[in-house]
Amino acid sequence: xxxxxxxxxxxxxxxxxxxxxxxxxxxxxxxxxxxxxxxxxxxxxxxxxxxxxxxxxxxxxxxxxxxxxxxxxxxxxxxxxxxxxxxxxxxxxxxxxxxxxxxxxxxxxxxxxxxxxxxxxxxxxxxxxxxxxxxxxxxxxxxxxxxxxxxxxxxxxxxxxxxxxxxxxxxxxxxxxxxxxxxxxxxxxxxxxxxxxxxxxxxxxxxxxxxxxxxxxxxxxxxxxxxxxxxxxxxxxxxxxxxxxxxxxxxxxxxxxxxxxxxxxxxxxxxxxxxxxxxxxxxxxxxxxxxxxxxxxxxxxxxxxxxxxxxxxxxxxxxxxxxxxxxxxxxxxxxxxxxxxxxxxxxxxxxxxxxxxxxxxxxxxxxxxxxxxxxxxxxxxxxxxxxxxxxxxxxxxxxxxxxxxxxxxxxxxxxxxxxxxxxx
Amino acid sequence: xxxxxxxxxxxxxxxxxxxxxxxxxxxxxxxxxxxxxxxxxxxxxxxxxxxxxxxxxxxxxxxxxxxxxxxxxxxxxxxxxxxxxxxxxxxxxxxxxxxxxxxxxxxxxxxxxx
Numbered sequence: 001x002x003x004x005x006x007x008x009x010x011x012x013x014x015x016x017x018x019x020x021x022x023x024x025x026x027x028x029x030x031x032x033x034x035x036x037x038x039x040x041x042x043x044x045x046x047x048x049x050x051x052x053x054x055x056x057x058x059x060x061x062x063x064x065x066x067x068x069x070x071x072x073x074x075x076x077x078x079x080x081x082x083x084x085x086x087x088x089x090x091x092x093x094x095x096x097x098x099x100x101x102x103x104x105x106x107x108x109x110x111x112x113x114x115x116x117x118x119x120x121x122x123x124x125x126x127x128x129x130x131x132x133x134x135x136x137x138x139x140x141x142x143x144x145x146x147x148x149x150x151x152x153x154x155x156x157x158x159x160x161x162x163x164x165x166x167x168x169x170x171x172x173x174x175x176x177x178x179x180x181x182x183x184x185x186x187x188x189x190x191x192x193x194x195x196x197x198x199x200x201x202x203x204x205x206x207x208x209x210x211x212x213x214x215x216x217x218x219x220x221x222x223x224x225x226x227x228x229x230x231x232x233x234x235x236x237x238x239x240x241x242x243x244x245x246x247x248x249x250x251x252x253x254x255x256x257x258x259x260x261x262x263x264x265x266x267x268x269x270x271x272x273x274x275x276x277x278x279x280x281x282x283x284x285x286x287x288x289x290x291x292x293x294x295x296x297x298x299x300x301x302x303x304x305x306x307x308x309x310x311x312x313x314x315x316x317x318x319x320x321x322x323x324x325x326x327x328x329x330x331x332x333x334x335x336x337x338x339x340x341x342x343x344x345x346x347x348x349x350x351x352x353x354x355x356x357x358x359x360x361x362x363x364x365x366x367x368x369x370x371x372x373x374x375x376x377x378x379x380x381x382x383x384x385x386x387x388x389x390x391x392x393x394x395x396x397x398x399x400x401x402x403x404x405x406x407x408x409x410x411x412x413x414x415x416x417x418x419x420x421x422x423x424x
Numbered sequence: 425x426x427x428x429x430x431x432x433x434x435x436x437x438x439x440x441x442x443x444x445x446x447x448x449x450x451x452x453x454x455x456x457x458x459x460x461x462x463x464x465x466x467x468x469x470x471x472x473x474x475x476x477x478x479x480x481x482x483x484x485x486x487x488x489x490x491x492x493x494x495x496x497x498x499x500x501x502x503x504x505x506x507x508x509x510x511x512x513x514x515x516x517x518x519x520x521x522x523x524x525x526x527x528x529x530x531x532x533x534x535x536x537x538x
Binding site: 009010012013014016017021060109112114133217220221222224225228229251274277278325 | 459460461462463464465466507508509510512513516517519523528537538
């Protein structure tokens with residue numbers, strides 16, 4: 001038998017596990033997120049009142065769902081009575097009737113979760129609003145937790161949530177599961193939001209608040225849920241594959257003093273084998289579904305090339321170059337081109353990489369981007385053109401805003417300068 | 425944080441009795457639920473100890489003993505690795521698993537991360 005303190009903690013845990021499903025189901029029943037969240041909150045309060053006396057029910061998820069449904073019906077009855085008095089309110093939305101809520105039974109909860117994802121990531125919302133609503137409704141994070149993660153005030157997040165709900169209401173966005181064409185566009189938005197959350201956490205420097213790292217964990221949890229609710233979508237599998245593979249290197253990315261460690265110099269023994277295994281398995285699923293050429297699939301395949309190499313020298317650079325080539329065709333970007341130059345330099349020799357890097361120096365979007373002179377400097381150094389390499393490293397150092405990166409680049413420049421003097 | 429949830433064997437499992445259809449359905453249901461929560465990283469069940477072996481090391485000398493081993497209740501029957509936010513969340517998942525599969529003893533252990 002659990003004591004009161006344990007029961008309170010058990011309720012927290014049940015809430016963490018059930019809240020997204022609960023909000024998703026109620027949103028489907030009543031149509032809008034605001035009402036659903038209110039009902040979910042009331043349900044949670046009911047559990048806090050009842051469970052310390054009655055004990056945690058045998059099937060807590062079912063208890064919460066039944067209570068929420070009861071509260072939804074109650075709310076609708078009260079609203080309908082009010083509407084009768086004030087007839088000008090008009091008829092309720094289709095889903096918002098007592099009969100509908102009472103009749104809806106155990107449909108696939110996966111569809112409910114997917115529908116809620118679509119709502120939270122709706123195109124009518126700004127990117128910030130999508131991220132916030134997703135973390136709040138599907139991640140079950142509190143306003144305070146989201147605020148800490150994004151290093152903004154709680155008030156800002158609270159306002160963002162209020163405004164997002166208002167936008168959804170104003171544009172009359174209801175729970176829906178769009179068909180094919182629309183569905184793939186909306187799924188792309190869901191994936192974008194999840195990956196944004198992941199990168200927000202992944203890009204955080206070591207020593208940042210732990211909540212930032214928590215964002216990675218949350219994004220991966222959402223990504224894992226997404227594959228369960230869209231099992232036939234290759235890009236969903238590709239997204240989780242990419243995140244698992246990137247996260248597998250988290251422990252090796254920084255040295256003992258928090259300094260960044262570049263991929264080829266990482267201690268591969270620190271890479272997380274479970275995540276690598278999961279990432280590679282997800283990528284295999286992508287191939288089975290025939291989606292190996294999607295944007296996330298190509299990025300995941302790139303990450304997999306590194307994950308498969310036990311030692312840096314085992315890296316399949318020709319494959320990496322080919323993947324960057326494919327990526328630059330379906331999702332062209334100057335940054336992809338810079339990485340392609342690196343891959344070409346590793347696969348076919350520094351001159352081949354340098355040819356591309358030279359071309360890129362005229363691309364306006366790359367002016368001021370430190371990685372290009374850094375990559376070019378490296379290729380020049382490998383060709384023994386130390387003077388030019390030194391100049392590029394110095395240029396790169398001046399462009400980066402990261403102090404540790406700058407130190408590293410200036411050290412490279414100094415090494416080149418010495419090599420030039422000794423003519424070696 | 426990661427937790428390893430382990431459940432223990434019983435005499436029937438050790439005797440090699442095939443799992444009942446109810447048990448298979450229960451495990452399936454639990455796996456589906458855990459996957460839908462996004463917390464399940466890995467899970468495996470193991471065969472009776474008669475199909476395994478135990479190593480004992482004394483003074484650098486390794487002795488290999490083939491199964492079966494006595495005391496079914498002290499043998500692991502399976503494990504799951506969960507990625508959760510708190511120990512309570514891990515316990516709640518373990519509770520559900522224990523109820524569904526009818527396990528009599530389940531350990532919830534924090535995985536070392538460095």
